[in-house]
Amino acid sequence: MNNTTQNKPINGNSLIEIGYPENEILGIALKINKKRTGFTKAEMLDKYAQVMSSPQDFTEDKIFKSLAEAFINGIHLPKIDEEIIPLNENPKEFKIYGIEKIEDGALNQMKIAMQLPVTVAGALMPDAHQGYGLPIGGVLATKNAIIPYGVGVDIGCRMALSIYDLPASHYFEHHDILKETLMKNTKFGAGHGFHGKYKAEHHVLDDSKFETNSFINNLKDKAWSQLGSSGGGNHFVEFGLIDFKEDDKKLNIKKGSYLALLTHSGSRGFGATIAGHYTKIAKDICKLPYNAKNLAYLDLDSEAGQEYWLAMNLAGEYASACHEIIHQKITKELGAEVLAKIENHHNFAWKEIYNNEEVIVHRKGATPASKDVMGIIPGSMTAPGFLVRGNGEENSINSASHGAGRQMSRTQAIKSLSQNKINDYLNDFGITLIGSGKDEAPMAYKDIHEVMNAQQDLVDVVATFTPKMVRMADDGSKED
Structure with missing residues (x-):
């Protein structure tokens, strides 16, 4: 262009x-x-x-x-003559993890979601905070209905971890080379992508779901240009050290500390455009009271519901492809062997069985944690992350947190935090930071240890990941 x-x-x-x-x-x-x-x-x-x-x-x-x-302020209130779908008078009960650290806004949003006529069950994770529609950290099971804003704007956002056959000492011995590797093989920021010979190739671009309709097909060029890139805000690519306190037979990794690559981002502008388009359709079809309007849903048996389901899955596959390309490029540059690759996603909806019936489980900023399912739960750029196995806890609808969660809004962080103090804090932890803004400062996030303590029933910790070199967008863009 x-x-x-x-x-x-x-x-x-x-x-x-x-x-x-x-x-x-x-x-x-x-x-x-x-x-x-x-x-x-x-x-x-x-x-x-x-x-x-x-x-x-x-x-x-x-x-x-x-x-x-x-x-x-709700300038687009529904017209008086529109037929509004009523909410159930009494919200269904839902399990809350770590309630002491969850703001009222997130709790109220979850209560409204539990009043939807299609709601079957719900849960709120310990990293929860107020979002748009369903709170971030909200898990909602519905009957044959899909909520675009229950999935979120950054469809299929995910964590991906590559554990290398390189000892922790490799990081300290090759710091400058690793920094150059990150800079060379990553691209960040809202609206940013690749052009010409720098565009990546991946079989996801041949997916037949791109032919679902003209709207999806017209997004293919945009998807191609941003393939293999990362978004803004809390999205990152980072090198860190992962420590196994004992042998893990399932992963076939021996006790020790290894160099690892951890990435976090989603479906870029492709997913955001899909989210906006189908949310508008859902709001046109499903007229809910003003306080619930962002939870407008589509019947999965309807044409629009089927279109969104296909588009959401395509966006998830596209997000996975972006991570795959980044990991392949960096692994090739390192010349290392990958001992294990783990990936898990949030901002998505799954067909699952709950209480012996099929439901649609929305996990907006929540990690799948069915029995033995692997996941990665990051802290912040100075706090550890955790490689975990799910316990399949039904009360959480087989879910866990997707991170530490924010305790400061972006605006609050930018206004209240000193860049010099942030820099000193990063130095104390030995963090090399490339990019980022004050809104992503470590102090803006909850204590990951408190979050993990609140969900001991949901996951078992397999290994601890310590960030060392972090690259993020430096243009102030935001993509959750």
């Missing part, structure tokens, strides 16, 4: 395609576009998607404040 195309004005159709309502909000968004302040068209569209998904993060943003407030 040339610079002229990238900087063309964004029109109403561009915003409607990513899920914007055709009312006053559209007008506010278009006015903002006139003062784009250096963003490319692709970057602006990603920003618009972010504001729509998490308006609370933009209430003090100089450019997007008015748009965020319009979403928060």
Whole structure:
């Protein structure tokens, strides 16, 4: 895409395609576009998607404040003559893990989700915090219904871990080479991707689900350009040391400390556009009361429900392909053997059996933790992460947390934290940081040890991962 195309004005159709309502909000968004302040068209569209998904993060943003407030204040209330689907008067009960550290906003969002007429069961993980629709850390089982914002904007976001046949000492002996390897083989940030000969190739681009409809097919070029890249916000690629206190026969890894590569990101702009498009369709079809409007759902037997199900699965496979490419490139550069590769995803929905019936389990920022299922639960850039095995706990709907969870909003972190203090803190832990902003500072996250203590029934810890060299986006972009 040339610079002229990238900087063309964004029109109403561009915003409607990513899920914007055709009312006053559209007008506010278009006015903002006139003062784009250096963003490319692709970057602006990603920003618009972010504001729509998490308006609370933009209430003090100089450019997007008015748009965020319009979403928060419900400027697009349903028309008086619309037939509203009533919520159940009494919410179903749900299990809460680590309630002491969970904010009221997340608890209230979960209670509303438990009032949906399609809700079967739910659970809230100890890293939970307020999101958009279903809280981040929310798990919701529904009967034959799929909620696009119950899945989330970054569809199929995931963790991937490669454990190498290299001792921990390799990191300290080859620090500068490893830093160069990260810089050379990764690309970050909202709207960023590859062009020309630098585009990656992967069989996911040949998936027949791209032919589901013209909307999905038209996103293929965008998907191709960002294939093998990472998003903004809390997405990262990092080298660290993973420590096994004893032999693990299932993974065939002996006791010891090894160099490992850990990545976190999702389906990029491809997934965000799908989320926006089908959320708009769901809201048009499923009219819920204002406090539940972001939980609009699609019947899985409907045409729109089937389309979204296919698109969601394609976005998940695409996200996995992005990780696969990053790991392959870095592993080749290292010339190492992979002893084990573990991958798990969140922001997704699965067909599972719960209480002897098939349900759709939405895990928005929650890790699958069925019996013996492997997972990775990261802390922060200075806190350990954990390689775990699920215990198959039914009360949590076979789920666990997907990380430590935020204790500070992005705006709060940017306003209250000193960059010098952050730098000193990173130095104390021996962290080499490439990129990132104050909103991703370690202090913005909950204590991972408290989170893990709250879910001892859900997972068993297999090994501990200590971050050492972290690369993140440095452009202030956000993709949860």
